[in-house]
Amino acid sequence: MNEHLMLTIALPLLGAFLLPIIMRSSLAMGVWIGPAILGYGCWILGNLWLHGNGQPFSIAIGGFAPPIGINLYVDAMALLFAFATQLLGLIFWPFRLDQDTPKRQALMLLLVASSTGLALSGDLFNLYVFYELVAVSTFGLIAASSSGAAYVATIRYLILSGIGSVLTLFGIALIYAQTGTLNLAHLAQLAPDQLNNDLGLAAFLAILIGIGVKAELFPVNTWVPEVYATAASRLSAFLAGLVSKLAMLVILRLLLLIFHQPEATQVILILGILGVISGEFAAWRAKDMRRMLAFSSIGQLGVIFIAVALPDERGVLAVLALSLHHMLIKSGLFMLADHWGGSLDRLRGLAATSPLAGGLFVLFALSLVGMPPLPGFWAKFTLITELAGQTDPLYMIGLLVFLLATVIEASYLFRVAAKMYQTKPTENVRINAPDSGGLSLTTASLFGAGLIAVTVMVSPLGEALQAVAAQAQDVDLYIQTVLQQPLGERQ
Amino acid sequence: MIPDLTLELILYSTALGLVSIGLAGLVLSRHSFRRVLALVIAEAGANLMLVLAGYRWDAVAPIVTTLGKQPQMVDPVPQAMVLTAIVIGVGIQALAVSILIRIHQRYHTLDRNEMAELMDAEIAATAGTARDVSQESPLGERPIPPITGSAVQARGGRS
């Protein structure tokens, strides 16, 4: 059964290669292939989650034992994100039928396959390859909306991403030159001796900037508002909700396993704080819904970066809680933005015409700000207590900035909400809903329902997440699982 | 302290120089085609660095020529990775070039600032937040340029 996990990556790739051919002969059959593959992937992963023994395991690709070959490392955290990838891929599947459908769906399958790989892979260079595949299929999907602005956004994103991949490659080369291995477990074993120095720090910074491009890290996030405003909303939701979290997950893994220097966490903390400040202020000034969401996404990813910088298990818990919460909320909000479209001024009095959408917006906004019964509160509460427990003054700054950001967030979100509930309907009230209007509202309600379900079950889910965080934090377990050797051998 | 001029040092400096020149070009150039060229240079530097990571001065190429006792070989793993990286690089480059062709058709410019202004104008126009529409929210840092002919034309060309 465990070996079948490989199918969640292999089958979408196979489907992507064959989709253009199949669609040429039979469109009716072709349109079901993608959803069927992703549904099967969900089934495999869900089965593993339900019937697995909760212990992490490792799969050697090609049958070569891990430090020599490439392996997939499957713990609860990886499984959780892989499942979210396949599920969100299914939810945000590009159904639209036109002459570009085969290529668009093939690119979407590639995006899902590579995102799954990003969650599971246990090899540094393999992560880089999957990361590039995520990038290239994203470029294609953004440019597929074929407006001039989308092309410009894509090329600017491509160039920034190119800088990132050169830096990542350079960092990988430095690590390989120093240690002679690329397997994460093997690196984790060697890191205390060989990478705990300036060279390791330089390699980490290069990789951080490189992968940070996708994780919306502060100096390399200029692509975010442009891309989210020009790409199709469903794609924006997938990118903001999921892909950014996967890049974050990779950074978290590297930090937990390999790079233990205090400088590394400090850099992440500072960049996270700067990201929060810049993102939230820009969101406050934004005048259309999509850009507001894009900027606030930068801010929230900054908050998650602050959580990544926290040292112990509770920090990992905060990262997981904030990430999953943001995934749910941002996907829903982008779907609402797709439903409404356009400038914030057009939203005036909208709640009267479409009460469900208005209610959903308020629900998401409340959870995002952190209203007590909603899950957003628990995520933020974990972070605050953890930040307050630190002695380093930098964490105090982080705490202050975080609280300030929450105030700003509340101010701009409720400005929008107030606008929606204004009674005076102006003459240009017009729901700018494209053909997918009903579908996106349905999807948004799905996320709203998910949010309420989480609210009801918040305490068992919190305990489950705690177990996931504890497992992810256990470096010895990782090394032992991958390299199959007794615990005592590590110094 | 001037280290001896060894082969490794020369190669490392070349790799570093190519990456630095490429990154400088990526950050500084205004013409987008030039930035794509700079990306090519930077990638070349990174590839050289990767091969260098597995280079041994006392070894032969990693191909088995005789049975029995093997001579010392250079590390094959970085070479395999560089093969991958080179092909990835050319794919991205071709994609970049095809996007540039389309941008040139729409906007008739490849200057990065002009491109960005036209893009902002188009985004604002699509969202309906051009300057004269809303006076309520504070203006953004960037002044929104008037919608030029090509941007309007580009919008008209949308499907």
Add this chain to the structure above:
Amino acid sequence: MRNLTGLLFAGGLGFMLLSIAINLDFGTPTMLIGGAIQSKALQETGATNIVTSVVLGYRGIDTLGELSILFAAAASAGLILGRRHTTAGTQTAGGFVLRHGGSMLFPLLMTIGFYIIFHGHLSPGGGFQGGVILAAAFFLPLLARPGAQLHHGTLSLIEGFAGASFVLIGLIALQQGKAFLQPMLIQDTLGVLLSAGTLPLLYLAVGLKVGAELASLLSHLAQTESDV
């Protein structure tokens, strides 16, 4: 201001890395993984070219990912450029030498391309290099006769099936109870064409796929209408 920041960034990066490199001993790498692979590769994969055994065996999934990247790039370029298809009729046809040279080179390039692909596990070369040569063979007639059309249907058929067969070879191993992409050996003498089991098949898939992707990329670029 922006220029200065960029310059400082690039310069600072260069300086930082140069100062760090003094500690690195290039020329005598540790070769933890490399050494292990070197001593086992011949027995485990049957390829005398160890780079090939790494590319297709030990790091086979990387190669699959790379093929997917190339596929994604070609599909995206097709999405972007493939909308209005006009042959570039404004170009002048090539002269006598170019036309006839082109048609004479075609079989030669095909032979070289396939030779390089099939001997990738024995000597330097393989799917990528051979694939580029195949792409060149297909692209050459396009340069010589600008009116000529590459048959996009055939190309996409080749790229689809070549990519799929790479995955399928991997899945067959999975089906037989081995790991995904595990090479299947035919024990034979060293240095013979078929000594490396499924590796040449994988390299053939890689070569065809790379060739088809690159040819379609090039023809997309060459055939879009120029607006100047």
Add this chain to the structure above:
Amino acid sequence: MGELEIWIALLLGLMMLSAAILVLLVKNHIAAVAAASVVSLGLALLFVLMRAPDVAMTEAAVGAGLSSLILALAVKRLGLWRIEGKITRSSLLATNTRREKDA
């Protein structure tokens, strides 16, 4: 490792670095593409020197051959063989920054 190899590497390295600088400075885009392919070709030769024949073959075929072809096609499609005002401006910018860097 012979003395000769060091001199060849030094020569190639200097050639590649100056070609790389030329890519950013030269006004004519065709010349810039040519300089970029010089960098790739030099890289392929360096790979031969570093006993990486596979990589050298790939770099020569992909980097020096195919990628130059793609870029040259792009120059043609983009109509960049004419020197325009914008291009001159960008080269001037690059020249200035290069001077700053050297100083």
